[in-house]
Amino acid sequence: MSDIQDKQNTELTFEHKRWVHASFGARDMFSQWHTAAFGAYTIFFYESVVGLPSQFAIAAFLIFSLWNAVNDPLMGYIMEKFTMPWQRKWGFRRFPWIVIGSILFIFSYLIIFLVPFGWFGTEALVVANKWKIFAWYVITLLIYDTTFTIFDINSQSLFPEKFAKQYERRVVTGWGTFLGILGLVLSFVLTGLIADQNFPESYRKAALLTFGGAFFFLILFLPGMYESKQLREKYKHSEGTKGQANEPFLKVAKDILTDRTMAMKILFYFGYQAAVALMNASALYIVTYILDDPENESFIFIMGGMLAGALISTPLWVRISQRVNNNKKMCIVTGLLMFATFLPMIFVSSLVGWIICIFLFGISLGGQWFINPPTMGDVLDSVAVKTGKREQSLYYGFQTFVIRFGEAFKAVVIALAHLTTGFQEGNPTLTDMTNAVDNINLVLFGIRIHTAIVPALLVLVCTLLFWKYYDLTPEKIKENRLKLDELGI
Incomplete structure (x- = not known):
């Protein structure tokens, strides 16, 4: 009995100090500070403020997604295949890439919004310069994605090796969820105070705020990303022992994407x-056209609702997850909960109604966000048992490759919803839109399609497929952990 208790106590001890957990979790704050602003403002800025035609906007995002189809898995493959001089000499494998990628990423976001003001402002200017605007949009998106990939793949790949125990992974993920959602909401609220649909230059000021704030978050998360002496020694001795990374790229792609466990994790x-x-x-479409608030004041209240839901629920998700000790079950619960939170968004029209909806969405978002890294850690442990190697970058690269299709999916859904419901670009207020279209109610329904209807169906389908076909049970996960200890990886 005492042996079992000793083993349990060992499992529940932390290998790293609490501040390391928080610092590593601040990676999500840094990431969301940028990606939330990117997701909220980029399409709206180019379509509704600059006035780039919808077909050009969707073409830009499709090119962006095609680049993702090459960039993310290829970058993961390169990271595993080649050993850098700093790894040979000092044992650092991920940390230098994280520093390089994050700094370049900070600059890459800013240039998206530096499209020259002289190219737009009137319909005639946009018509005359649409190809220049389109080229600026595409090129800056590609730079943004490439730099983000360098940072993201390496920081994610460090997680399962630095934190090997389930208990510690969940604690670190709890910090990541809390701080990531805090970064997301801060991004919305602070940039929302600056960005104004009637003043294109305000978007550049908002981008400058994101640019400056990112360096503060960089200082917070880099200490947690620092590779320990034990890891550096391990990496020094790993040179020349590559597994799948020695295989041809297309074979690696086939092996990863046909692994059912990995495929279901990626799909979910x-x-x-x-x-x-x-x-x-x-x-922004909700705030501008459904709530008729061109000054974005309601944006702050809505995002505050999401922050409240996420902050209240994150400690609960950590405790529930530790108690349930079944990551698959937690994924299913959070997936179904998120599906349910989208349903009232199809009908609600008041600010109070939207705040309540987003509060509930924040609870489900916290759960989804929290459970992803531990579940991916389970998958990577399973893969390491099969292959005898730790090559996380390969798998994170292909996960990102599939997930980045979400950006194309987003652009396609928004564009199709707008094209089929009569949305007219270049009308940044509800009054302007009402005067420009034949049926404003149809246009508003189109916004609800890409806000709630399509997301609800997508989450439901992916959750049900994951429920049926994902096969990593707590018993299998425990067995994999024992095998990894035997293999010393």
Whole structure:
């Protein structure tokens, strides 16, 4: 009995200090500070403020997504295949790439909104310069995605190796969920105070705020990303022991994407990410056209509702998850809960109604956000048992490859909803839109399609498929952990 208790106590001890958990979790704050602003403002800025025609906007995002189809898995493959000089000499594998990628990423976001003011402002200017605007949009999106990938793949790949125990992974993820949602809401609220549909230059000021604030979050999360002496020694001795990374790229792609466990994990995460991306990109459309608030004042209250829901629920998700000790079951619960929170958004029209809806959405978002890293850790442990190697970048690269189709999915859904319901670009207020279209109610219903109807269906389908086909039970996970200890990986 005492042996079992000793084993349990060992499992519940932390290998890292609490401040390391919080610092590592601040990675999500840094990421969401940027990606929330990107999702909320980019499409709206180019379509409704600049006036770029919808077909050009969707073409830009499709090119962006095609680049994702190459960039993310290829970057993951390269990270595993080649050993950098700093790894050979000092043992650092991820940390230098995280520093390089994050700094470049900060600058890449800013240039998206530096499209010259002289290219737009009137319909005639937009018509004359639409190809220049389109080229600026595409090129800056590609730079943004490439730099984000360098940072994201390496920071995510560090997680399962740095935190090997289930209990510690959940605690770190709890911090990541709390701080990530805080970063998301701060991004919405602070930039929302600056961005104004009637003043294009305000979007540049908002981007400058995001740019400056990012360096503060960078200081918070880099200490948690620092690779310990034990990890550096391990990485030094791992050179020349590559597994799948020595295989041809297309074979690796086939092996990863046909692994059922990995495929179901990716599908589930895709559903959640694409649905949240749609919700994120729809926020300004809701505030502007459904709530008739061109000054974005209600934006703060809505995002405050989401923050309240997320902050209240995150400690509960951590405790429930530790008690249930079944990541698959937690995924299903959070997926079904998110589906349910989208349903009232199809009908609600008042500010109070939207605050309540977003509060409930914040609870489900906290759960989805929290459970993803531990579940991915389970999958990567399973893969390491099969292959005998730790090559996280390969799998995170292909997960990101699939998930990035969420950006294309978002752009396609919004564009189709707008094209089929009569939305007219270049009308940044409800009054302007009402005067420009034949049926304003149909236009508003189109906004509800990409805000709630499509996201709800997507989350439901992906959750049900995950429920049926994902096969990592708590027993299998425990067995994998024992095998990994035997293998020393």
